[in-house]
Amino acid sequence: MGSQQNQPIKSKKSNKNINYKTFIMKYKSQKIAYWFFLSALLLFALQLVFGFTMGFAHMGYDGLHEISPFNAMRATHTNLLVVWLLLGFMGAAYYIIPEESQNELYSPKLAIIQLLSFLLVGVVAIVGFHMNWWEGRKFLEIPRPLDFLVVVNVLAFLFNVLMTLFKGKRQTTTSLVLMMGLFFAALLYLPGMLWFDSQTLDSFYRWYVVHLWVEGVWELIMGGILAFLLIKITGVDREVIEKWLYVIVGLTFLSGILGTGHHYYYIGTPSYWLWIGGIFSALEPLAFLAMALFAIKMYRKGEKKHPNKTALQWTIGTAIVSFVGAGLLGAAHTLPNINLYTHGTLVTAMHGHMAFWGAYGMLVLAIIAYAMPNLTGRKLYDTGMTRAAFWLSNIGMIGMTVAFGAAGVAQVYMERIMGVDFMETQIEIQPHFLVLILCATVFSLGIILYIINFFKYGKPTDEAIITA
Amino acid sequence: MLSKSQAKLFFLAGTIIFSLLFFGLSYDTVANRVGEQTHEENLTESAIRGRIIWDENNCMGCHTLLGEGAYYAPELTKVIERRGGPYIKGVLMSKTPWGEHTSGRKMVAYGLTSEEADDVVAFLTWIGEMDLNGFPAKPTYKVEKIK
Numbered sequence: 001m002g003s004q005q006n007q008p009i010k011s012k013k014s015n016k017n018i019n020y021k022t023f024i025m026k027y028k029s030q031k032i033a034y035w036f037f038l039s040a041l042l043l044f045a046l047q048l049v050f051g052f053t054m055g056f057a058h059m060g061y062d063g064l065h066e067i068s069p070f071n072a073m074r075a076t077h078t079n080l081l082v083v084w085l086l087l088g089f090m091g092a093a094y095y096i097i098p099e100e101s102q103n104e105l106y107s108p109k110l111a112i113i114q115l116l117s118f119l120l121v122g123v124v125a126i127v128g129f130h131m132n133w134w135e136g137r138k139f140l141e142i143p144r145p146l147d148f149l150v151v152v153n154v155l156a157f158l159f160n161v162l163m164t165l166f167k168g169k170r171q172t173t174t175s176l177v178l179m180m181g182l183f184f185a186a187l188l189y190l191p192g193m194l195w196f197d198s199q200t201l202d203s204f205y206r207w208y209v210v211h212l213w214v215e216g217v218w219e220l221i222m223g224g225i226l227a228f229l230l231i232k233i234t235g236v237d238r239e240v241i242e243k244w245l246y247v248i249v250g251l252t253f254l255s256g257i258l259g260t261g262h263h264y265y266y267i268g269t270p271s272y273w274l275w276i277g278g279i280f281s282a283l284e285p286l287a288f289l290a291m292a293l294f295a296i297k298m299y300r301k302g303e304k305k306h307p308n309k310t311a312l313q314w315t316i317g318t319a320i321v322s323f324v325g326a327g328l329l330g331a332a333h334t335l336p337n338i339n340l341y342t343h344g345t346l347v348t349a350m351h352g353h354m355a356f357w358g359a360y361g362m363l364v365l366a367i368i369a370y371a372m373p374n375l376t377g378r379k380l381y382d383t384g385m386t387r388a389a390f391w392l393s394n395i396g397m398i399g400m401t402v403a404f405g406a407a408g409v410a411q412v413y414m415e416r417i418m419g420v421d422f423m424e425t426q427i428e429i430q431p432h433f434l435v436l437i438l439c440a441t442v443f444s445l446g447i448i449l450y451i452i453n454f455f456k457y458g459k460p461t462d463e464a465i466i467t468a
Numbered sequence: 469m470l471s472k473s474q475a476k477l478f479f480l481a482g483t484i485i486f487s488l489l490f491f492g493l494s495y496d497t498v499a500n501r502v503g504e505q506t507h508e509e510n511l512t513e514s515a516i517r518g519r520i521i522w523d524e525n526n527c528m529g530c531h532t533l534l535g536e537g538a539y540y541a542p543e544l545t546k547v548i549e550r551r552g553g554p555y556i557k558g559v560l561m562s563k564t565p566w567g568e569h570t571s572g573r574k575m576v577a578y579g580l581t582s583e584e585a586d587d588v589v590a591f592l593t594w595i596g597e598m599d600l601n602g603f604p605a606k607p608t609y610k611v612e613k614i615k
Contacts, residue, residue, distance in 0.1 A: 058540065060572030065565060069576045071529020074538045129526075136526035138537055173472075197516045199595060200506045201498065203536060243472040250479035257486040258493075266603030267534040268506040269497050274601060276493065340605050344535030344543055419607030422542040423571045 025374040027098040029105035031460040034375055035115055036091025037368045040084040041451050043122070044361075047080035048444050055440060058426075058433040072129045075141040079129075081356060082139065083122045087115075088364030089221050090157055093182060095371050096228050097161045100175035101168025106160050114156045121149050137202065139210045140192045147193050154186045173242035174231065177249060178224030184217040200268035207263040214356075215259060215284060215326075219252040222322070222363050223291070229315045229370055230295060234302025241298060248290045255283035262334050266343055274336040281334040285327030288359070295319035308373060309382040313390050314366035321362055321394065325354030325401070341416045346429075347408035354401045365450060376457045377464035389449035396443025400436055407432035506598045518591025521584055530575070533595060535603060540573065545604060548596045553589045560585040 025031075050073050056063075057070050064073075098105050105111065125142040128134060134141045142150070161182070165175055192209035196202045227245045231238050261277025295316050306312065329351040333342040342348070369386070373379050380386070407429045414425040502508070522528075528537035533544050547556060559566050561582065565574035580588070 054540075057573065062572060062574050065574045065576075069530075069574070070540050071526045071538070071576070074529045074540070075526060132525065134524075134526050136523040136528045138528050141526060141529070173476075197511060197519065198502065198506060198508060199519060199522075199534065199591075200502050200598070203534065204494075204498065204502070239472055243470065243475045246472065246475035246479045247470070250475070250482045253479070253483040253486055257483075257490045260490065264497070266600045267536065268502060268598045268600055270501040270505065271601045272493070273497075340603055343603060344532035344537070344539070346539050349539060415607075416605060417608050419610045423567075423573075424613070426573075427571060 025460075025464045026102075027104050028462055028465065029108045029111075030095050030098050030371075031375060031462075032105060032108050032111045033091040033095035033371055034460040035112070036087050036094060037364075037371070037454070039115065039119055040087040040091060040364060041368070041454055043080050043084040043087065044447065045451060047077055047084065048440070048447065050077040050080065051440060052437065052444075055433055055437045059430050059437075060427075068130060071136075075129045075134060076126050078139055079122075079125060079141060083118070085356075085360045085364060087118065088360075088367070089182065089225075090115075090118075091371075092221075092225050092364070092367045093157075093161050093178060095367065095375075096178060096225065097164050097175055098168075100170070100172045100228070101165045102170060103164055103168035106163035106167065110156055110160050114153055114160070117149070118153050121146050121153065137192075137206055140206060144193070147189075151186075151189065154189070158183060158186055172238070173245060174224055174227045174238075177220050177227070177245055181217045181220030181222075181224060185213055185221070188212050188217060198268075203267045204264065204269060207260055211260045211263055212257070214359075215256040216253065218360065219256065219287060220249050222318075222359060223249045223252070225363055225367055226291065226295065226315065226319065229311065229366060230298045230302075232370065233306045233308065233312050233315060234298045235306065236298050236302045240301075244290075244294045244298075248287055248294060251290055252287040255280050255286060259284045262336075262339065265336050265339055278334070278336050282331060284334075285323065285331050288323040288327035292319045292323040307379070307381070308370060310386040310390070311366060311370035311381065313387075314362055314369050317390065317394065318358060318362035318366050321354065321358030321397075323358070325351070325356075325358035329354055329401070341412050342408065345408050345411045345416070346404055347412060350401055350404035350408050353404060354397060357397050368454065372454065372457045375460035375464055377461060378457050380453060380456055383453070385449050385453050389446045389453060391446070392449065393443050393446025396439050396441070396446055399439030400443060403432050403436035403439055407436070507594070510597065511594055512590060514587045514590040515594045516591075517584075518587035518589070521580070521588050522591055525576070525578060534598075534600065541575065543604065544592060544595075545600070546596050548589065548593050553593070556589050556592065557582075557585040560588055 050068075053064055053068065054070065054073050054077060057065075057073070062070065068076075094105060094111055121142075125134075125146055128143055128146075129141065133143050135143060161179065165171060165179060188209055191205040194205055196205070223245050227241050230236065231241050258276055258280035261273040262281040264273035264277060296319070299312070299316055333339055333347050333351065369381065373381055410429045410432070411425055414420040414428060415422055420428075522533075527533070527544075530538050530541040531544050532539065535543065535545070559575070560578055560580045562575075563577055563579045565577050567573050567575050
């Protein structure tokens with residue numbers, strides 16, 4: 001690795017003239033991002049509450065059943081995740097697109113309306129879940145009338161950022177990849193709104209949304225945000241970073257599109273998906289591996305002068321943890337002959353938690369950690385609290401993943417191989433949920449510290465443009 | 469060394485080729501295969517009503533069906549074979565939370581009417597007869613509870 005230090009790399013030269021004053025907020029309308037980040041973090045905190053109550057219910061303490069039965073807690077937990085991540089992505093876009101396109105946001109007013117209406121839809125959905133108003137479709141539970149509101153909302157968002165981009169002075173690869181991810185995420189929401197009498201066809205198209213989001217176009221959003229962060233933090237030449245961005249998103253689609261097949265093994269779809277899904281989903285970790293290697297390499301290549309160490313920590317962190325959580329742990333149960341036994345068990349929850357955390361949760365926390373000092377002019381990065389937030393949340397999540405994994409593997413052996421009844425198995429694996437709750441407490445402590453630090457920054461101010 | 473425009477070409481070509489392949493396979497699956505494999509001819513009016521009840525009450529929020537859903541309550545793909553229709557009907561019509569006195573995990577007391585419960589049983593019966601490429605696997609052993 002050391003050899004490349006000596007190579008005459010194009011970026012090397014431009015590095016020397018890096019002016020780190022350039023990483024301040026540049027456009028007043030970037031301040032809009034703050035309100036999206038704030039909303040995202042508060043919904044994240046609420047998501048954790050529901051995670052805990054579900055953990056207790058798994059241990060047999062289903063005391064809240066009358067108010068919030070398990071299916072309502074579960075729908076709330078996963079939908080809050082989707083909503084806070086989308087708010088984080090939108091906030092990221094509102095921060096990044098003006099800066100990349102060198103133009104004020106087309107309409108800050110529309111952005112605020114869009115945020116408030118999105119939050120309203122979220123609140124109505126969560127209340128609705130608790131009143132038995134929903135669709136029983138994993139991850140897409142929100143009732144149909146609200147789906148239409150989401151579509152209108154996302155169209156308003158896309159209109160706003162696209163207008164900003166087109167009226168801007170430049171269209172960078174980073175901003176185009178980010179926009180492409182957001183655009184296709186919106187488009188792919190539509191197959192989830194079709195009705196089929198057949199459960200199999202309903203599932204088939206539901207994965208068009210869910211899989212092609214998280215293992216497809218969301219990775220474009222991730223790549224775009226990651227590229228932006230790396231350009232800003234490492235100071236490596238944009239052309240180098242954006243070249244690798246293309247390679248990464250290329251690998252994502254090369255493996256991820258046909259990788260959808262791993263959801264079509266056992267739902268009444270033809271058996272050719274067994275080998276197609278098996279082969280291509282086994283390749284899916286490559287995109288995440290490329291992302292991790294890319295982030296580390298760019299960090300090494302860059303001059304390590306950027307003072308926002310917290311943003312750097314989360315940026316490198318998201319690249320590495322997504323490889324472990326989404327890449328490796330996904331690959332661990334993606335082959336058809338393994339998935340035959342793990343399909344529909346807690347093994348999936350093991351993979352799901354660390355994948356979402358590493359790839360998307362940490363990514364949103366990375367862009368927030370990067371943007372906050374610039375938006376507010378306060379330099380609260382690299383303190384004891386920010387370091388503790390990073391390490392506690394990650395150590396907690398590793399513990400949770402191990403707990404889910406142990407519970408899941410035990411479940412597979414008892415229920416699927418030894419033929420023990422489902423509920424008897426669940427009672428045997430209850431102790432793992434105690435470990436889960438303990439680790440989740442450590443995780444939540446980290447998140448609470450992160451949020452406290454967020455509030456310490458205060459509100460964004462126009463003075464940040466001048467003072468920083 | 470790879471140039472930026474080559475990288476862009478790799479991305480665009482890969483995306484277009486694999487999208488087309490995916491849509492082609494999807495078309496074959498939906499148009500030619502699923503009907504036969506899931507015995508769509510047996511999907512009765514009653515079973516469709518059952519599916520709507522299944523959907524409207526978010527049963528997938530606790531159970532898995534075809535291995536999809538949440539991991540809180542039993543897998544139901546083969547539940548008719550395992551428990552029989554009348555047992556399922558009893559659970560669905562129960563006026564008190566099922567499971568309250570055994571596992572501590574409670575099922576919402578839906579208190580369905582007899583007709584509604586029959587519809588859900590018809591739906592689950594249809595599910596149970598699908599060709600699922602070997603899922604769920606038959607357990608290798610059969611253990612007995614000693615105490």
